Amino acid sequence: MKLGKFSIGTGDRFSHQGEAQLKAIMKANESGLDISPVWNKSNREHIYVHTKPEDVRKEADAAVVALGFKGKYFVDADHINLTTVEPFVETANFFTLDVAAFIGKPSSDEAVAEFVASCDKYLGELKVPGINHSISVTKVLLEEIASKFLTATQQASEIYKYLAEKKGVGNFVTEVSMDEVENPQTPVYLFFILKMLADKGVPVQTIAPKFTGRFNKGVDYRGDLQQFEKEFEEDVLVIDYAVKEFGLPEELKLSVHSGSDKFSIYPIMAKVIKKHDKGLHLKTAGTTWLEEVIGLALAGGDGLDAAKYIYSHSLNRKDELCGPYADVIDIDTTQLPTIDEVNSWSGEKFANTLRHIPEHPDYNSNFRQLIHVAYKVAAEMGDTYYGLLVKHKDVIAQCVEENIYDRHLKRLFSL
Numbered sequence: 001m002k003l004g005k006f007s008i009g010t011g012d013r014f015s016h017q018g019e020a021q022l023k024a025i026m027k028a029n030e031s032g033l034d035i036s037p038v039w040n041k042s043n044r045e046h047i048y049v050h051t052k053p054e055d056v057r058k059e060a061d062a063a064v065v066a067l068g069f070k071g072k073y074f075v076d077a078d079h080i081n082l083t084t085v086e087p088f089v090e091t092a093n094f095f096t097l098d099v100a101a102f103i104g105k106p107s108s109d110e111a112v113a114e115f116v117a118s119c120d121k122y123l124g125e126l127k128v129p130g131i132n133h134s135i136s137v138t139k140v141l142l143e144e145i146a147s148k149f150l151t152a153t154q155q156a157s158e159i160y161k162y163l164a165e166k167k168g169v170g171n172f173v174t175e176v177s178m179d180e181v182e183n184p185q186t187p188v189y190l191f192f193i194l195k196m197l198a199d200k201g202v203p204v205q206t207i208a209p210k211f212t213g214r215f216n217k218g219v220d221y222r223g224d225l226q227q228f229e230k231e232f233e234e235d236v237l238v239i240d241y242a243v244k245e246f247g248l249p250e251e252l253k254l255s256v257h258s259g260s261d262k263f264s265i266y267p268i269m270a271k272v273i274k275k276h277d278k279g280l281h282l283k284t285a286g287t288t289w290l291e292e293v294i295g296l297a298l299a300g301g302d303g304l305d306a307a308k309y310i311y312s313h314s315l316n317r318k319d320e321l322c323g324p325y326a327d328v329i330d331i332d333t334t335q336l337p338t339i340d341e342v343n344s345w346s347g348e349k350f351a352n353t354l355r356h357i358p359e360h361p362d363y364n365s366n367f368r369q370l371i372h373v374a375y376k377v378a379a380e381m382g383d384t385y386y387g388l389l390v391k392h393k394d395v396i397a398q399c400v401e402e403n404i405y406d407r408h409l410k411r412l413f414s415l
């Protein structure tokens with residue numbers, strides 16, 4: 001099972017926006033692109049929202065049937081590991097093997113020595129086609145990479161073997177993710193990580209490294225754009241070289257996690273993948289849930305009341321809700337409006353404050369990030385929330401589609 005050249009991970013916390021998401025992708029595909037939708041949901045999201053992996057499959061299948069979508073589509077068991085994978089086996093056909101927790105876990109001296117010896121031909125000045133400077137590869141560097149990543153890649157191989165046995169070789173897409181860590185993996189690291197995965201027989205189709213800079217949830221990229229461009233382009237070239245050197249799947253491409261809303265790097269990624277004729281997987285998540293809240297606010301009446309309720313509870317439970325996301329949000333609490341203030345807002349004002357249009361005078365990234373992590377509040381509203389999603393379906397769907405098409409796909413694919 002091959003993932004196409006371009007794919008978009010469309011997370012959907014409450015499983016009601018599959019059609020709106022697919023519509024946005026189909027609209028982009030009208031211009032000749034062939035973007036595959038990948039509905040992704042992690043175990044953590046399922047726990048918070050009380051959904052099951054089969055709900056995502058149902059949502060994806062239903063959207064595809066309703067809109068008559070003829071392309072390839074996938075259901076991604078996002079960020080799974082050996083302890084969480086089991087419930088996803090049946091219904092997912094894309095698995096994101098999250099091995100970040102195993103980075104830096106010790107390996108035996110023999111394993112490290114064996115890996116270093118297998119890299120003999122790369123010692124000295126490594127020349128990657130397309131990269132105009134050579135990369136110095138020393139034994140010390142190889143030992144360092146091996147010590148940090150052998151256990152993690154071994155873990156990927158164990159999850160892969162489990163899946164291959166359960167689902168059959170070739171019946172699913174394999175992604176390996178290492179993005180949820182503090183330190184970025186440089187292109188040279190990526191090269192040898194890919195060698196390890198190839199050595200261990202993991203036919204990785206997408207890899208999610210940790211890039212330089214901050215990929216905070218729901219807001220734009222923060223970091224050095226020039227540095228990002230250099231690193232991203234080198235990653236693309238390293239992958240191309242690794243595919244040839246190690247016999248990895250030819251469609252292997254980068255996966256950018258927390259990829260929604262990173263507007264300032266979209267033109268850079270667009271330029272690089274076009275220049276080298278490469279593919280990309282961009283994973284989005286909570287950006288759709290935020291559009292639900294925006295849609296509810298715009299709907300007014302009970303919709304706006306619900307949006308305000310969600311904000312007031314988010315603010316009151318800020319520490320609890322932000323805790324699990326501490327590394328991927330930066331909220332300046334002094335910039336958060338009071339509950340009284342928000343309660344006096346119109347639907348328009350609420351939507352403009354939340355909607356990701358950085359140049360809008362009402363936009364508040366602190367407000368946006370807080371609501372981003374507050375989906376637990378909506379989950380606790382249970383049927384009341386779901387009822388509102390149904391009642392205000394049209395206005396919400398329009399927000400979801402516009403967000404994915406106008407703010408994301410148009411920028412990413414220069415449409």
Ligand SMILES: [Zn+2]
Nearest residue numbers: 177179257258
């Ligand atoms: Zn991720």
